[in-house]
Amino acid sequence: MALRKLSFVDWIFALVAVVVVVGGAVMMFGRTTPPAQHQNMGPVVPASHSDGLSESESGYRFERVVMPADRGTAVPVAFRILGGDGMPVTRFIDNQTKQLHFFVVRDDMHVFRHVHPVLDGDTWRTSVDLPDGGAYRMFAEFIPLDTKDPLHPVVLGVPFSLAGDTDLVPVPAPDASSRTESGYTVTRVDEPAALPLMSERKLRFAIRAPDGSPVEALEPHLGANGHMTGFHTMLLSATHLHPVEPLGAPLINGELTFRAVFAERGEYRLFLEFRHGGRLHTAALTVAVE
Structure with missing residues (x-):
């Protein structure tokens, strides 16, 4: 069968069909996988670390x-x-x-x-x-x-x-209090319940000296009131927490605050380092993220 020669009108209709198909595909894929910078899905979630x-x-x-x-x-x-x-x-x-x-x-x-x-x-x-x-x-x-x-x-x-024999120690369950080797007690006092995923929270920790008195001020450690890093107990991912109280500010009721955003569900082990009495102290607490 001989092929019909396309007229000018036929070419116009063919071009319009191509434009419609391509435009529809672009719209479909644009809705399926929109570029992150153009999504408008509500409030911006704080970046996690x-x-x-x-x-x-x-x-x-x-x-x-x-x-x-x-x-x-x-x-x-x-x-x-x-x-x-x-x-x-x-x-x-x-x-x-x-x-x-x-x-x-x-x-x-x-x-x-x-x-x-x-x-x-x-x-x-x-x-x-x-x-x-x-x-x-x-x-x-x-x-x-x-x-x-x-x-x-x-x-x-x-x-x-x-290598060699290893004395493994179970990771402590989520708790609200920890005692350092030097006798200081650190207690989480914000709301010791599970933390939300991918949502910034402020964690407050009350620091007590060995005699039970609130620590009114901390000495500089790494240019701040303290340093805290968390590690996921299963994945071993690291999370840096930022101190809120500026260096030199008195601690109200002995409380030190950190901003935190957790990116994975599960348990984290938090290590708080602070300096008091001329010594560096380290407290470890476990928190849960849901």
Whole structure:
């Protein structure tokens, strides 16, 4: 059968059909997967900071140089932070007076270390006390010079393990109170119920000295009244909490407040570090997120 030669009118109708089909597809896919910046789904949810599950993030990568091999005191650790061009990055924005914060936690949350590596050429070096074996994760936290969100650092996480007999300790259930090794008591006094997911909350902690008296003021620690980091007890993701009371402000009824946004359901182990009486104290509490 011979093909009919298309007339000018036929071409016009064909062009209109193509435009309708393409336009409909664009509208359909536009409704299905709209760009995030154009969605209007109600109030903006505060950005969460819960990561450290990967050794690469936001164009940065953790490069191992010296990893812990045995348990002990002052176990050496060395690493580089590589940028998108594969070159070491050696300068970051100061974050609570430090260029880089470094954490080590065991998967049962019984071992927690927070130290600050020193730059040696293009390599960050430090040492940590690791008294027992088991599965661990280390975290490097820093704020890039070109960041658009200085309140939420980049956190890179790397797992490692130490061989040998391990004295594992169950993660404590969510509780409202904790006692430091130095005898201070820290009690959560906001509402010790489960916390909402992806919603900013203020957590208030009452700090009591060993004699039971409220701590009226804290000494500077990392340029603030205190430092708190949380770790998901199953995922081992890291969450940084920001202090509310400015440095030097008196603590009303001995209470210290932190802003927090949690990105995953489950339980978190919070480690609060504060300085009082010329010493650094660390309290650990478990909270639940639903």
